[in-house]
Amino acid sequence: MSPVGTPDPPPEEPNSAWLTDEELADVRRRIPLLYVEAVPVRVDGLGVVTSVGLLLRANAQGDITRTLVSGRVMFGETLRDALFRHLEKDLGPMAFPQLPASPVPFHVAEYFPIPGLSAYLDERQHAVALAYVVPVTGTIEPRQDALEVTWMTPAEASSASIHAELEGGRGTLLRAALASVGVLG
Amino acid sequence: MSPVGTPDPPPEEPNSAWLTDEELADVRRRIPLLYVEAVPVRVDGLGVVTSVGLLLRANAQGDITRTLVSGRVMFGETLRDALFRHLEKDLGPMAFPQLPASPVPFHVAEYFPIPGLSAYLDERQHAVALAYVVPVTGTIEPRQDALEVTWMTPAEASSASIHAELEGGRGTLLRAALASVGVLG
Amino acid sequence: MSPVGTPDPPPEEPNSAWLTDEELADVRRRIPLLYVEAVPVRVDGLGVVTSVGLLLRANAQGDITRTLVSGRVMFGETLRDALFRHLEKDLGPMAFPQLPASPVPFHVAEYFPIPGLSAYLDERQHAVALAYVVPVTGTIEPRQDALEVTWMTPAEASSASIHAELEGGRGTLLRAALASVGVLG
Amino acid sequence: MSPVGTPDPPPEEPNSAWLTDEELADVRRRIPLLYVEAVPVRVDGLGVVTSVGLLLRANAQGDITRTLVSGRVMFGETLRDALFRHLEKDLGPMAFPQLPASPVPFHVAEYFPIPGLSAYLDERQHAVALAYVVPVTGTIEPRQDALEVTWMTPAEASSASIHAELEGGRGTLLRAALASVGVLG
Numbered sequence: 001m002s003p004v005g006t007p008d009p010p011p012e013e014p015n016s017a018w019l020t021d022e023e024l025a026d027v028r029r030r031i032p033l034l035y036v037e038a039v040p041v042r043v044d045g046l047g048v049v050t051s052v053g054l055l056l057r058a059n060a061q062g063d064i065t066r067t068l069v070s071g072r073v074m075f076g077e078t079l080r081d082a083l084f085r086h087l088e089k090d091l092g093p094m095a096f097p098q099l100p101a102s103p104v105p106f107h108v109a110e111y112f113p114i115p116g117l118s119a120y121l122d123e124r125q126h127a128v129a130l131a132y133v134v135p136v137t138g139t140i141e142p143r144q145d146a147l148e149v150t151w152m153t154p155a156e157a158s159s160a161s162i163h164a165e166l167e168g169g170r171g172t173l174l175r176a177a178l179a180s181v182g183v184l185g
Numbered sequence: 186m187s188p189v190g191t192p193d194p195p196p197e198e199p200n201s202a203w204l205t206d207e208e209l210a211d212v213r214r215r216i217p218l219l220y221v222e223a224v225p226v227r228v229d230g231l232g233v234v235t236s237v238g239l240l241l242r243a244n245a246q247g248d249i250t251r252t253l254v255s256g257r258v259m260f261g262e263t264l265r266d267a268l269f270r271h272l273e274k275d276l277g278p279m280a281f282p283q284l285p286a287s288p289v290p291f292h293v294a295e296y297f298p299i300p301g302l303s304a305y306l307d308e309r310q311h312a313v314a315l316a317y318v319v320p321v322t323g324t325i326e327p328r329q330d331a332l333e334v335t336w337m338t339p340a341e342a343s344s345a346s347i348h349a350e351l352e353g354g355r356g357t358l359l360r361a362a363l364a365s366v367g368v369l370g
Numbered sequence: 371m372s373p374v375g376t377p378d379p380p381p382e383e384p385n386s387a388w389l390t391d392e393e394l395a396d397v398r399r400r401i402p403l404l405y406v407e408a409v410p411v412r413v414d415g416l417g418v419v420t421s422v423g424l425l426l427r428a429n430a431q432g433d434i435t436r437t438l439v440s441g442r443v444m445f446g447e448t449l450r451d452a453l454f455r456h457l458e459k460d461l462g463p464m465a466f467p468q469l470p471a472s473p474v475p476f477h478v479a480e481y482f483p484i485p486g487l488s489a490y491l492d493e494r495q496h497a498v499a500l501a502y503v504v505p506v507t508g509t510i511e512p513r514q515d516a517l518e519v520t521w522m523t524p525a526e527a528s529s530a531s532i533h534a535e536l537e538g539g540r541g542t543l544l545r546a547a548l549a550s551v552g553v554l555g
Numbered sequence: 556m557s558p559v560g561t562p563d564p565p566p567e568e569p570n571s572a573w574l575t576d577e578e579l580a581d582v583r584r585r586i587p588l589l590y591v592e593a594v595p596v597r598v599d600g601l602g603v604v605t606s607v608g609l610l611l612r613a614n615a616q617g618d619i620t621r622t623l624v625s626g627r628v629m630f631g632e633t634l635r636d637a638l639f640r641h642l643e644k645d646l647g648p649m650a651f652p653q654l655p656a657s658p659v660p661f662h663v664a665e666y667f668p669i670p671g672l673s674a675y676l677d678e679r680q681h682a683v684a685l686a687y688v689v690p691v692t693g694t695i696e697p698r699q700d701a702l703e704v705t706w707m708t709p710a711e712a713s714s715a716s717i718h719a720e721l722e723g724g725r726g727t728l729l730r731a732a733l734a735s736v737g738v739l740g
Contacts, residue, residue, distance in 0.1 A: 019585055019586070027582060027586065029630070030574055030630050031574070031582065031586075031588070031589075031629075031630050032589050032628050032629075032630060032632075033586070034586075034587050034589050034683055041286065043284075043286055045269075046263075046265040046266065046269055046284050047265060047283065047284030047285055047286050048265065048286075049286055073587050073683070074586075074587075075584070075585050075586050075587060075681050076667065076672075076681055077587075078231075078665060078672065078673065079663065079665060079683070080231040080232060080233065081231065084230075084231055098232065098283065098320075099228075099231050099232030100232055101226060101228055101232055101233075101234050101318055101320060101366040102291070102318070102365055102366050102367065103366075103367045103662075103663050103665075104365075104659065104660065104661065104662060104663060105659065105660075105663070106287070106659065107549075107552070107658075107659060108634065108658050108659060108660070108685065110633060110634060112631065117631075117633060118633065119552075126630050126631055128589055128628070128634070130663065133286055133287070135283075135286060172554065172555075175545075175549060175554055176549040176550075176552075176554060179477075179545060179546040179549035179550070179554070180287055180289075180549070180550075181286040181287050181288075182287065182288045182477070182489075182546075184542065184545055184546060184549070185542075204400055204401070212397060212401065214445070215389055215445050216389070216397065216401075216403070216404075216444075216445050217404050217443050217444075217445060217447075218401070219401075219402050219404050219498055258402050258498070259401075259402075260399070260400050260401050260402060260496050261482065261487075261496055262402075263480060263487065263488065264478065264480060264498070288477075288478050289474065289475065289476065289477060289478060290474065290475075290478070291474065292473075292474060292734075292737070293449065293473050293474060293475070293500065295448060295449060297446065302446075302448065303448065304737075311445050311446055313404055313443070313449070315478065357739065357740075360730075360734060360739055361734040361735075361737075361739060364662075364730060364731040364734035364735070364739065365731075365734070365735075367662070367674075367731075369727065369730055369731060369734065370727075411656065413654075413656055415639075416633075416635040416636070416639055416654050417635060417653065417654030417655055417656050418635065418656075419656050448601075450601040450602060450603065451601065454600075454601055468602065468653065468690075469601050469602030470602055471596065471598055471602050471603075471604050471688055471690060471736040472661070472688070472735055472736050472737065473736075473737045474735075476657070503656055503657070505653075505656060550657055550659075551656040551657050551658075552657065552658045
């Protein structure tokens with residue numbers, strides 16, 4: 001498997017206390033970093049998940065991989081603010097995500113820089129991600145370069161091929177998401 | 186405390202296989218009945234619960250009590266259909282409830298006809314209710330007689346006085362609802 | 371797929387108010403029945419699920435199928451009492467199950483007598499099952515005829531072949547169980 | 556209210572990559588730190604919570620306050636390892652905690668250094684704590700100085716006076732814990 005990772009934050013960060021690239025590189029090998037991740041979904045009028053959105057992204061090596069909405073929580077930022085910021089960053093300002101009323105994630109994914117400690121791998125760091133399923137009701141306009149959102153049915157998203165295409169173990173995270181909303185095939 | 190109960194279904198039931206009043210009275214003392222309950226809430230743009238809706242209803246004895254959206258699940262009916270039907274019955278057709286993507290309730294309330302077996306009491310029957318927090322985005326127009334919806338802040342809803350006014354132990358259910366969305370005072 | 375079903379209760383029922391076979395057959399087609407289901411697991415010292423127990427059972431047609439611990443909730447019986455009773459019935463009195471501190475199930479499975487309404491099918495009835503993952507610490511001694519408990523790793527339990535062998539859609543329920551404890555392959 | 560905080564780790568840390576006191580003081584004001592918290596409970600044979608354990612501790616100002624089991628997650632450490640380490644640190648090696656099979660917390664508490672952003676306050680840092688209810692089956696022998704464990708009933712733990720005695724907003728966390736296991740008064 002190619003090296004994978006959780007995406008870096010964009011340059012315009014909300015908090016001036018944040019670290020320089022050099023400091024961040026140092027911290028990444030010394031404490032676990034807190035992330036949020038989101039599986040965007042479309043739901044019908046009764047709340048049933050009808051489709052699931054996956055991101056196509058070029059990773060650091062230029063490989064095209066599938067991934068989920070994901071990003072760091074900044075100093076002084078609430079989990080909801082972080083979740084909203086990363087959803088807007090990856091899906092655009094018109095996605096109108098419905099953040100969950102409950103702050104409890106459906107799953108906690110522990111990414112380690114070496115394989116075998118968990119189902120999740122991030123070669124750059126130890127990251128702990130709180131993961132949420134988030135219905136979106138608006139229009140998707142990915143804002144970052146080389147990024148596309150693909151919508152598929154829950155059955156397609158449950159397949160072994162999609163599982164294998166997701167980076168860093170997120171195939172497992174996606175299945176947990178589908179199971180948590182009762183649509184895992 | 187006055188006798189309390191979960192409300193009877195309206196006459197126009199979705200399934201013709203349903204029981205006559207006499208049969209129902211018999212079944213009520215012989216098997217547990219399945220209910221859904223909902224705590225309607227308003228949320229802000231980040232999903233934070235900003236207000237909570239409680240129903241005012243006259244019970245069988247003519248006393249005015251507070252209660253939650255509640256009702257039986259019928260034969261052949263999905264939990265989502267039952268939840269939607271009872272929300273519409275109690276809040277009107279323009280409430281636009283956002284049913285949860287996950288079918289897992291935040292709490293399961295076990296109502297017994299005799300006190301002491303659980304925190305919940307229903308003198309008429311043994312009922313097991315799956316309870317959900319449901320954001321509503323539209324206009325509330327209670328359709329049943331003598332029914333009103335009161336909105337209050339999470340702090341007010343957390344108070345001891347509201348706890349005492351809810352029938353059948355639903356004060357405990359309301360607190361569990363507030364805790365599940367992180368706003369219990 | 372062969373006809374499937376949730377098992378009948380043993381003759382010695384805890385509550386004399388329970389129905390005759392004839393009455394039960396009638397009720398089954400008129401109201402949803404409440405069930406509990408359990409996925410027995412072994413855990414290590416840190417709570418990680420290391421193996422999963424599935425039942426082998428002959429169904430009404432004499433076919434051998436895999437299933438989970440499952441059974442009705444009786445009138446006047448708490449969910450915990452029902453869960454304990456069915457665990458003891460299927461795993462024997464020395465299994466020492468550790469019932470969860472939380473009464474909230476990891477999943478709610480809705481069984482309908484006709485296919486297509488949900489992932490779950492029970493030709494005899496509409497049943498709603500609250501499902502729990504239950505660590506067992508003792509010795510398994512199945513008490514019912516023609517019943518055996520097979521232990522397997524989470525990876526084996528995640529496989530497509532096991533998924534297909536479980537009756538009534540319980541392959542989906544098993545996957546949801548594995549996902550809820552973070553070990554779905 | 557007196558200044559409060561989440562406790563510092565003991566000197567003997569599991570990972571040599573960890574920061575010096577000076578580096579830690581710097582990092583604390585620049586990124587959110589990841590914590591685990593635990594509410595130790597006793598359960599009966601059916602899993603019902605019968606008593607709740609709270610810690611008595613002298614905080615940095617020498618005030619005696621109540622708190623929960625709490626501590627940082629180290630680099631390279633799983634959540635389960637961190638939870639077990641802090642339970643052993645606060646309750647002793649013979650407590651025999653039963654870590655949950657599910658890694659999903661019952662609540663996520665966001666501690667900020669300034670009041671008003673959430674229900675939780677930690678003057679030293681921005682900390683995000685994943686909180687778990689953990690049954691313990693053995694003997695409690697607090698190992699740290701000036702630390703005692705007090706057991707009380709769920710009803711006592713639900714009281715307003717206990718709520719007020721817990722530091723940093725953990726009264727709210729305790730109520731959420733009690734609600735999650737169905738015993739909030």
